[in-house]
Amino acid sequence: MRAEDYDWAIYHVITRAKGCTVEDICEMSSYSLEIVEESLNRLSKQLLIEYRGDLYRACSIEHFMISNQMKHDPLSQIIIENGVVKVRDPGNKKKPGDSGREV
Structure with missing residues (x-):
C-alpha cells in the first residue's frame, strides 16, 4: 500500500474513535506499530491530527x-x-x- 492509503485509513480510525492511543489505532486498523507511527507523524505534520495527553484526535476545521x-x-x-x-x-x-x- 502507498503511504497515503495508510494515512487515509488511520485518519478515519481516529475520527471514528474521537481520540485514541497508538495501541488502539494498531488494534482497530490491524497495521503494525511502525506503519501507524509513520502515518501519525505525516498526519501531524499536515496538521490533520493532534496529540494531547496520550490520545490522538482529529483537528477541527x-x-x-x-x-x-x-x-x-x-x-x-x-x-x-x-x-x-x-x-x-x-x-x-x-x-x-x-x-x-x-x-
Missing part, C-alpha cells in the same frame, strides 16, 4: 485553517503551544520555514 494560516504567513507572530494560542515572544523571531507551532 477551524484549528486546521488557523494552523495553516500561521504556518504559511511569514509575518505571523501567533503560535499554538500545548493547545493554547499565544503571541510569539518578541525575542523568538519567526524563521523562514518555521511552522508557527511550538511543541
Whole structure:
C-alpha cells in the first residue's frame, strides 16, 4: 500500500474513535506499530491530527485553517503551544520555514 492509503485509513480510525492511543489505532486498523507511527507523524505534520495527553484526535476545521494560516504567513507572530494560542515572544523571531507551532 502507498503511504497515503495508510494515512487515509488511520485518519478515519481516529475520527471514528474521537481520540485514541497508538495501541488502539494498531488494534482497530490491524497495521503494525511502525506503519501507524509513520502515518501519525505525516498526519501531524499536515496538521490533520493532534496529540494531547496520550490520545490522538482529529483537528477541527477551524484549528486546521488557523494552523495553516500561521504556518504559511511569514509575518505571523501567533503560535499554538500545548493547545493554547499565544503571541510569539518578541525575542523568538519567526524563521523562514518555521511552522508557527511550538511543541
